[in-house]
Amino acid sequence: MKRIHLLWLGILLVSASACSGPADQPGIYSGTLVLGNRHVFDPGTVLPGALLILEGEVELPAETAVDGPVFLLNGSLLLGGSVRGDISLLGGQLVTARGAVILGDVRVGSGQVDISPGTSLTGEILSGPASGLQPEEIFPRQSLENALMRLLPQVLLLPGAAFLAARFLPRPVSRVRRAALHHPISAAAMGLLAGVVGLVFFVVIAFTLILIPVTMLGLAVGFLSIGFGWIALGTALGDWIASRLGRSQVPSASALGTLLLLVGLNLLALLPWVGDWIFLTGLIVPLGAVVLTRFGLREYVPEADPEDDLSLS
């Protein structure tokens, strides 16, 4: 059996074994996700775990309970029962009825809150910066500090991995490197398609809850792919530097090249206007190269051009 078939078989087996756990142990992924329509829960209902409302109307009358925090992104929540945690609003509308109980804070990043006088609120109503839900806190702007925080795990892990890859997997690394450097447009197109479709696929199957382990596995494979692509490009950079300095191309050059690549990419990401696009390109090209070469297991060779005569003689 070819290595690629073994790889697929391995992924399937790992996925299957990862899925089998939660099915036998209900409650691990407990929580309630509401993404639309109107939902009125009967008295006596206790929703386990967190309640996440992305859209729609939710009514929790008296004698209902949420056994965890509530996150409201949009839509509305009419609360007459109890919430055993914080209620966080990023949007939408929260209305409490007399007798409602909130055993935590109400954090308001955005949206409308109407707390009735008869509501029992253990914590406080926090809005503005105190809520911890301001857009700049959730989606921090690019800054040197953020870039360094993002860079730190990368530089701690990848140069060492590059050293090992260059030493023990030189051919797969070379194949990925050639695909990325010789066919960057094909690699970018492949990376964009694989990245978008892969991300949507893993998010969609996460909605089934039972397949969350597959989602986590898929995202891990995605990060691994990008990391492997960065190692391949870093190796190319390291080899180029080594050749310019008249040194031999050794695994330590791969590690150094990967380190420089990561630092450079993260610094370029700080540039206004173009920084995000540069970083996106730095993600999709290596990802595409890894996909095109199937993790470096095959050489990527595009179709040969036809006989090259476009003249009009």
Add this chain to the structure above:
Amino acid sequence: MNTWQMKWPAWFGLLFFIGMMSAGYYYNLTFVQFGLIDLGVRLVGMETRQVVTAMALLALITSLVSVVTGLGMMKLGWSASFYIKLRLAFGVILGLTVLTGAAPAIRTGTGFLTWIVLASAALGIAVPVTFGLTVDLVPVRLRGYAGAFITAAAYFPAAVLSPDWTVENFASGLVWLMAGGAAVLGVMAFAPLGFIRQLAAHHSQPSYAHGRFIRRGRDGTPYVRRSLVVLFVLMFGIYFVDSLGFLRLAETPYFFEAAWQSQELQPRLVIGITHVIAALVAGVLYRALSEKELFLWIFGIFGLVHLMYSLSLRGVSASGPTLSEPVMYAVAVSLYTVINFAIWADISTPHTITRNTALGVALSAWTATFFSTALALQMSEMGIPLETHLRIVDSLAFLFFLLVAGLVFFAPLGRPKKGIPSP
């Protein structure tokens, strides 16, 4: 000589082809797909079921006329004649312009059916004639990119500019576009212009003549691999899956009015931009991947999209209509449309292109549309709910996905074996 050294007549031919095909596909996406339904239901007063049946008839007649025309042109040796194809295209566009202008005036069922028969005959001739011009106007190495620009130029305005899906609205805009196109075609077909003569000679050059999948035997005879017959099945499958799902979604205002027919510009703009980006990606990947790998992606995305729709209906995922489903739908549709514009010419020589495009487009696109329409009607008659319908489509997409995955992993391409002569 590389692409950038092409002389201006070659660029003119390429741009003319992209313009002609994108206008034709825009016509198909808007006027044929939705304008006729509006005409039949609103102006003529027919029931939706009757109009949809008439649309299936249109698909069937178009398919038959296309195959007969394509085979006839090949037999008569017209397949390689640039001027004959241009003149036929001129006649067809002229006829369709008159028909399109007259359509909003139709008020009887008989008039509607007569219009359907005449238009389908014209469309049937148009398929081999216009696709046949690929070997004269589009170099082999640029066919993926040409398909990408055609797809982007057709889908972007179709998604963004058409909030009012009435036959009058479509006809008023298209008649002038078609009349202008017919005028240009008339000049090219009948005026003794020097650069047109240069374009007419293109099909004798290897860079235009022999498609990407054409191989040569030891005696120099061009052939295509037998395994490529599977392309017809796969394209049929794609059109069938797309059409079967989309027909039912189009009847569901819950989804449709939040996306393709939204009164707000933003959702339509997002869908339009997605079409453009996906088309450009497909244009690059058309040459970067094997066709089976591309089909694998397309079926996979279709399976994912219908899964998203059925999860949405089941309340597992986003119960309210979101843009993620139509956006992914746009990705899948753009990918296969690019392939459709490039692949039939790439399994052809100038002598076989009218036959191959007729068989390819007619048997895959139009016949699949006919069968899927009939099946969708039958499923609707049987009272099959939307969720079950989408799950059936999803299963079909997944089945094709597994089939292609098997072909990719266990029968890789790139091994020329026995072939079908392609004289």
